[in-house]
Amino acid sequence: xxxxxxxxxxxxxxxDCVIFGLNHSRLSLLLARRRFEPEMGxxxxxxxxxxxxxxxxxxxxxxxxxxxxxxDLYMQQVGTFGAVHRDPGAxxxxxxxxxxxxxxxxxxxxxxxHDAQWIELEQIPSLGFDHTEMVAKAxxxxxxxxxxxxxxxxxxPKYFTLxxxxxxxETVLGENLDKRNFRKRVAENPCIEKTELIDKMTSRRGAAMxxxxxxxxxxxxHI
Amino acid sequence: xxxxxxxxxxxxxxxDCVIFGLNHSRLSLLLARRRFEPEMGxxxxxxxxxxxxxxxxxxxxxxxxxxxxxxDLYMQQVGTFGAVHRDPGAxxxxxxxxxxxxxxxxxxxxxxxHDAQWIELEQIPSLGFDHTEMVAKAxxxxxxxxxxxxxxxxxxPKYFTLxxxxxxxETVLGENLDKRNFRKRVAENPCIEKTELIDKMTSRRGAAMxxxxxxxxxxxxHI
DNA sequence: TCAAAAGTGTTCAGGGTACACCCATGG
DNA sequence: CCATGGGTGTACCCTGAACACTTTTGA
Numbered sequence: 001x002x003x004x005x006x007x008x009x010x011x012x013x014x015x016d017c018v019i020f021g022l023n024h025s026r027l028s029l030l031l032a033r034r035r036f037e038p039e040m041g042x043x044x045x046x047x048x049x050x051x052x053x054x055x056x057x058x059x060x061x062x063x064x065x066x067x068x069x070x071x072d073l074y075m076q077q078v079g080t081f082g083a084v085h086r087d088p089g090a091x092x093x094x095x096x097x098x099x100x101x102x103x104x105x106x107x108x109x110x111x112x113x114h115d116a117q118w119i120e121l122e123q124i125p126s127l128g129f130d131h132t133e134m135v136a137k138a139x140x141x142x143x144x145x146x147x148x149x150x151x152x153x154x155x156x157p158k159y160f161t162l163x164x165x166x167x168x169x170e171t172v173l174g175e176n177l178d179k180r181n182f183r184k185r186v187a188e189n190p191c192i193e194k195t196e197l198i199d200k201m202t203s204r205r206g207a208a209m210x211x212x213x214x215x216x217x218x219x220x221x222h223i
Numbered sequence: 224x225x226x227x228x229x230x231x232x233x234x235x236x237x238x239d240c241v242i243f244g245l246n247h248s249r250l251s252l253l254l255a256r257r258r259f260e261p262e263m264g265x266x267x268x269x270x271x272x273x274x275x276x277x278x279x280x281x282x283x284x285x286x287x288x289x290x291x292x293x294x295d296l297y298m299q300q301v302g303t304f305g306a307v308h309r310d311p312g313a314x315x316x317x318x319x320x321x322x323x324x325x326x327x328x329x330x331x332x333x334x335x336x337h338d339a340q341w342i343e344l345e346q347i348p349s350l351g352f353d354h355t356e357m358v359a360k361a362x363x364x365x366x367x368x369x370x371x372x373x374x375x376x377x378x379x380p381k382y383f384t385l386x387x388x389x390x391x392x393e394t395v396l397g398e399n400l401d402k403r404n405f406r407k408r409v410a411e412n413p414c415i416e417k418t419e420l421i422d423k424m425t426s427r428r429g430a431a432m433x434x435x436x437x438x439x440x441x442x443x444x445h446i
Numbered sequence: 447t448c449a450a451a452a453g454t455g456t457t458c459a460g461g462g463t464a465c466a467c468c469c470a471t472g473g
Numbered sequence: 474c475c476a477t478g479g480g481t482g483t484a485c486c487c488t489g490a491a492c493a494c495t496t497t498t499g500a
Binding site: 429430 | 449450451452453454455
């Protein structure tokens with residue numbers, strides 16, 4: 001593996017994960033307080049270094065599963081950050097990933113043992129390094145895709161009400177939506193199935209619960 | 224710079240440029256025949272290694288200006304490729320960039336001295352490494368943005384006719400457009416200015432030449 | 447005079463938006 | 474019986490698509 005390119009500079013490469021979850025219906029990010037220098041004590045994204053025997057994507061999956069216990073998630077690159085002095089500790093080139101997780105299924109013990117915490121989107125503190133920029137990119141990334149790809153369901157529990165779904169769209173898009181129009185568009189997507197289940201938690205009357213069925217997705221998803 | 228992270232694995236990081244240009248009204252890519260192993264003799268994108276004293280973005284700009292003599296270009300990351308064995312010569316993590324250049328202004332001498340060549344989009348050969356995937360990503364990248372950001376003008380000469388502009392949209396989008404509807408939409412963008420110049424080259428009657436004026440761009444660009 | 451490209455408006459349909467009231471139930 | 478959230482349909486507007494003929498001029 002060292003036959004060619006011998007004289008090239010080499011770099012530490014890291015991954016940083018922008019992890020979205022719905023904590024009690026509120027869109028939140030999983031952030032950690034750094035326990036090491038540099039930037040010790042500051043809030044930052046969860047990251048890790050790429051290892052010689054794994055792909056960059058695999059490194060991101062590893063970091064995410066160490067922290068949440070989850071695998072097989074919606075995870076996408078949002079950009080690579082390569083400014084010379086972006087990390088005051090060393091030259092590190094970092095690839096940022098956006099992950100959408102089902103809050104109910106994640107492992108809370110791992111989260112607390114990493115000094116990590118769920119923080120609502122509106123209350124994100126200033127982050128170390130260039131992590132604020134990564135969060136902004138990740139957010140605009142999911143905003144763009146939300147209406148055109150079935151990614152909302154990665155954030156919701158298996159069964160959800162249309163009100164929950166609409167609230168999610170409203171927080172991500174940052175605008176209020178008309179209930180009737182929203183439901184009309186939902187009904188046009190065969191992959192969003194109504195089930196017999198009824199949620200009695202949030203209303204006296206009870207709300208029908210829906211489920212995302214990938215098998216019925218015809219690739220024309222649109223809300 | 225080596226106080227922290229001492230035990231981390233280090234990687235060669237490269238940039239690969241997907242360079243688009245309009246060669247005689249045909250959308251083309253600048254490709255090079257590799258003169259070194261691995262993959263010697265095969266067509267590939269123009270790339271280079273990131274150096275310790277430059278950002279990743281700067282490395283991409285450097286590679287592009289070495290090959291074309293151009294700087295201050297439209298250049299965007301399209302993705303980072305980090306599979307373990309993507310490069311048979313060594314572990315190399317590569318950041319792919321998409322560049323749009325004004326064909327008339329580039330330095331042809333540099334191109335030929337690098338064994339590079341403009342190749343029409345429809346005639347792209349199979350490329351080494353994962354470069355075919357990079358090209359696909361870059362193409363879908365500009366396809367997405369073309370109608371919503373004024374990037375077409377990076378490919379066109381300073382003065383252009385509406386027919387030229389429409390042909391560019393047609394090749395990138397891969398579909399024929401209605402002339403009257405296209406011109407109607409162009410007219411709604413104040414940043415596309417009609418000038419007094421007339422192009423007598425391509426028609427007997429002569430066609431009005433237009434110019435993109437960034438100062439008049441109100442951020443609502445749409446075609 | 448003819449070939450070749452430039453230039454120019456109108457009509458129509460479908461999708462998107464705005465909008466308000468009744469229903470079911472637990473307390 | 475009332476407060477709370479669930480659920481439903483229509484009218485209008487406007488954007489996007491389809492469509493054909495006249496103009497200019499060099500050869």
